[in-house]
Each structure stands twice: as C-alpha cells, then as structure tokens.
Amino acid sequence: MTQEALETALTRAERALARIERVAEQVGRRGDGEERLRERVRTAIAELDQIIRKVEA
Numbered sequence: 001m002t003q004e005a006l007e008t009a010l011t012r013a014e015r016a017l018a019r020i021e022r023v024a025e026q027v028g029r030r031g032d033g034e035e036r037l038r039e040r041v042r043t044a045i046a047e048l049d050q051i052i053r054k055v056e057a
Contacts, residue, residue, distance in 0.1 A: 009054055012051055013047075020044050024037060
C-alpha cells in the first residue's frame with residue numbers, strides 16, 4: 001500500500017471514530033437510542049475492518 005493510500009485509510013478511520021464519539025455524546029445526553037448507537041458503532045467498526053484489510057494487503 002502506498003503512503004498516500006495509507007494516509008487516506010487512516011483519515012477514514014479517524015472520521016469513523018469521530019462519528020462514534022459524536023453519536024455516543026448524543027445518546028448520553030438524551031438517554032435513549034442505545035440500539036441506534038450499537039448499529040452505528042457496528043457500521044463504523046465494519047468500515048475500520050475494511051481499512052485494516054486494505055492496509056494488510
């Protein structure tokens with residue numbers, strides 16, 4: 001994997017983690033949406049898994 005591709009993958013990972021943090025804050029303030037949070041975390045983790053697989057290839 002090229003340096004540029006690695007940087008792009010890391011940027012995507014950082015954005016996914018930021019989304020998780022934002023949703024966690026929103027759910028924490030409202031006290032609801034636990035299942036929605038779980039779904040969004042699953043989606044973000046799946047994206048991170050894809051990034052890791054690309055980096056390992």
